[in-house]
Amino acid sequence: MGRLADSAPIRVFLVDDHVVVRRGMRAFFEMHDDIEILGEAVDGQAAVEQLAVLAAQDHLPDVLLMDLVMPRLDGVTATKAIKRLYPDVEVVALTSFSEAERVSAALQAGAAGYLLKDAEADEVVAAVRAARRGEVHLDPVVARKLTSTLVAPAHTATALTPRERQILVLVAQGRSNRDIASTLLISERTARTHVSNVLGKLGLASRTQAALWAVREGLVPEA
Structure with a gap:
């Protein structure tokens, strides 16, 4: 697959406590030469620690795919910490439909978008590219659920x-x-x-x- 014109590969970091999920994502990302897998972590705590090492090397990822339900440090708390320390790292939350309420917390914490875990491979790649460009990615299924519970702003x-x-x-x-x-x-x-x-x-x-x-x-x- 062709690399995006005149651009370096998008550096991606994977955070999920299921090794099968990480292997699957790595496999289909490696089919795209405009995406480079920079590393992976088994939970939020490990992600924060590994990003500190990458930051010291001035080699942070562009986009981080973050599972929301993990041991030690959950995805929402990890997202908040990472966005505070490294605001230029875009976080895309990975969730199941039953966990959609957690997405609101992830967005408040600074996530740029979200995907359902059963999303097609092409959609995951598209979400990563969109996040790198500073665009919003809304999974339509989760969006419909979230819009019904979204707190109304102070103004219209x-x-x-x-x-x-x-x-x-x-x-x-x-x-x-x-x-x-x-x-x-x-x-x-x-x-x-x-x-x-x-x-x-x-x-x-x-x-x-x-x-x-x-x-x-x-x-x-x-x-």
Whole structure:
């Protein structure tokens, strides 16, 4: 498979307490030459420890796939620690449908997106690439469950300017700041400022939460 044009491989780190899951993910990632498996850990505690070693070598992963239910240190707590220490590392949560409520906590902790554990291999690869580009990845099955329980923000979409509503819709479509800038013919810095303003006005913590909220409010259709 061809490498993404003019880009280094996406460095991926796997965190799951089931060795079969890690082996399976490693196997299909190795079929893509734009993805490099940087390492793996058996639980959240081991992940934090191993990332400290990689940070000292200035070789942190771009994307970390994080199981949410693990011994010693669970995925939510580990995500919070990792995002505090290494904010540029994007975390994609791995969950089962029955654990969907944990996804809300993972998003609050800083996860960029989430996948069901039974997702097709191509979807997992797409989610990793999206996270590396700074885009939101919402599994549609989990999204529907989450939007029904999402806490309403302090303000409604009426608090947004027309341009901010445009921005919110594009965020909900999974667009990166670069894509938003290109679509609206504005600078990437201006797009980033608009996204920050939208999150602030709606009292939301992340692009992923904003995307879920936009779906629930009917601003964009469910996937």
